[in-house]
Each structure stands twice: as structure tokens, then as C-alpha cells.
Amino acid sequence: MYKIxxxxxxxxxxxxxxxxxxxxxxxxxxxxxxxxxxxxxxxxGKRYTETELTSSFPKGGVILRPGFIHGTRKVGKINLPLSIIGAPLEMVLQHAKLLTKVPLIGPLFITPVHVSSLAKVAVRAAIDPAFPPGILDVYDILQQSRQIST
Known part of the structure; x- marks a missing residue:
């Protein structure tokens, strides 16, 4: 996993x-x-890459840190509809940010993000020179995605 x-x-x-x-x-x-x-x-491996990115691209590096990404995942000939679980969790958990601070179990409350929301933000970050460099957590990703959609 580290190599990839x-x-x-x-x-x-x-x-x-x-x-x-x-x-x-x-x-x-x-x-x-x-x-x-x-x-x-x-x-x-993820953190090693982030360190390299921030040093190599201090003015143009964007790191997106989503949690569970939902949508439809193709596994061979089978389509797995991850949004059956992800969409309802996203609706509920995006309003429960404070719960993510609870020791040990807090990370279980991090909201999922739909793959299309993540993709919109990634593309905008790549092509818009006004998009600020830095690290975006899942809540920043959701906020940016809503701004792009409006």
C-alpha cells in the first residue's frame, strides 16, 4: 500500500x-x-505524498481529504451502489461535525462525500488559479462543491 x-x-x-x-x-x-x-x-503513503506535495507545490498544491466516498463502484461486472449507504449518512452526518471530536469514536461520524462532489472540487482546484492551495477536509469539500453547483 505504501508503494502505491x-x-x-x-x-x-x-x-x-x-x-x-x-x-x-x-x-x-x-x-x-x-x-x-x-x-x-x-x-x-498518503502522508508521505502530502509532505512532498506541500514542499514541491507550495503555491499550487491542493490536498483533498475525503472520508468515505460514495457513488456507484464497478467491481468486475457488478455495480455496487455505495450511495444506498453513503447518501443518507451524508445527509445526517454533515450536520454532526461536533461528534467527530469525541475521543476514539469521533472519526466514525465523519460525513461521506459523493464522488461527483469530490470530482467537481478536484477539477476546479486543478484549473482555477484563484483556488487557494492547501488542505481541504470533507467539510471544506462539501462547501466548495455547493459553491460550484450554485
């Missing part, structure tokens, strides 16, 4: 830097506390 979520992405950042790319958007992952430990290679 760390080394491979860092190589992409370095190649983009060498080619003179001005903006780089990276879809990372939110901090889920204990889950980070259980999936250490995945999260260590």
Missing part, C-alpha cells in the same frame, strides 16, 4: 515538477484515528 499511495504518487509529483506543472491536486484521505494504525501503509 506513497512512492508512486511522489514520483508523479516529481515528474510534474520537472515538467513545469503549476498546480497539482491530490486526493488523500481523512484521519480516521485507529483505522490509520490498522492500515498503516496506506495512510503513511
Amino acid at each position: 499511495n506513497g512512492s508512486a504518487n511522489v514520483n508523479a509529483i516529481k515528474a510534474a515538477t520537472e515538467q513545469g506543472v503549476r498546480r497539482f491536486v491530490y486526493i488523500s484521505a481523512t484521519d480516521f484515528g485507529l483505522v490509520n494504525y490498522l492500515l498503516r501503509g496506506y495512510y503513511d
Whole structure:
């Protein structure tokens, strides 16, 4: 997991830097506390990439940190409708941000985000020079997505 979520992405950042790319958007992952430990290679790779991105693109690097991303996922010939679970959770949990601060169980209350909302923000961050660099958590992603939709 570290190679894919760390080394491979860092190589992409370095190649983009060498080619003179001005903006780089990276879809990372939110901090889920204990889950980070259980999936250490995945999260260590994500944070390694974030560190490289912020140093290589201080004025044009955008890091998006969603939690559970829902939509329809294709697995072979099967379509998994993740929004059956994700959409209702997103509706409820986007108003429960304070619960995310509860020790140990708080990360379970991080709101999911629809894949199209995440995509809108990622594209805007990549092509709009006025989009500020930095890290956007799931609540920032949802807010930016609503602004794009209006």
C-alpha cells in the first residue's frame, strides 16, 4: 500500500515538477484515528505524498481529504451502489461535525462525500488559479462543491 499511495504518487509529483506543472491536486484521505494504525501503509503513503506535495507545490498544491466516498463502484461486472449507504449518512452526518471530536469514536461520524462532489472540487482546484492551495477536509469539500453547483 505504501508503494502505491506513497512512492508512486511522489514520483508523479516529481515528474510534474520537472515538467513545469503549476498546480497539482491530490486526493488523500481523512484521519480516521485507529483505522490509520490498522492500515498503516496506506495512510503513511498518503502522508508521505502530502509532505512532498506541500514542499514541491507550495503555491499550487491542493490536498483533498475525503472520508468515505460514495457513488456507484464497478467491481468486475457488478455495480455496487455505495450511495444506498453513503447518501443518507451524508445527509445526517454533515450536520454532526461536533461528534467527530469525541475521543476514539469521533472519526466514525465523519460525513461521506459523493464522488461527483469530490470530482467537481478536484477539477476546479486543478484549473482555477484563484483556488487557494492547501488542505481541504470533507467539510471544506462539501462547501466548495455547493459553491460550484450554485
